Amino acid sequence: MTKELIITDLLTNKICQELMQGIPLARLARSKEFPSLTRIYKQIMKDKSFSNRITDARRIGAQTYIENAMDLLETADNRNIMVVREKVQLAKWLASKLIPIYGDKQEIKQDTNITIQWNNPDNKVVDITPDKVVEGDPQAMNAFGD
Secondary structure (H helix, E strand, O other), rough: OOOOOOOOOOHHHHHHHHHOOOHHHHHHHHOOOOHHHHHHHHHHHHOHHHHHHHHHHHHHHHHHHHHHHHHHHOOOOOOHHHHHHHHHHHHHHHHHHHHHOOOOOOOOOOOOOOOOOOOOOOHHOOOOOOOOOOOOOOOHHHHOOO
């Protein structure tokens, strides 16, 4: 049985630095100096602060991946253009999911308040409802325009 690494602040910083450089979490977890992927996911579920740091690092890493894909596209030749195009497609997809400014979904925030007021002061309002309405009474029905 292998000993589980304890996720300290120092280790969290190392994980975040690697993620910001565009290295996937699954690849990091395969390295002996980092905890397993399962251990990292357990920590993400348990610790909200850790989860937020990982999410932020992944967003920055997605931006790094996009910039690297742009560099590859500029230097692509006939031999590797198809691979580069796939990487660019992946970068676009990552950006649309992880970075809000590149997202496919547009969110419109609207704060609408509706206020209904009567123009007449209360003392000028006239109540025209009949005192008693008897069902089937033709005169009462005519009062309502029926």
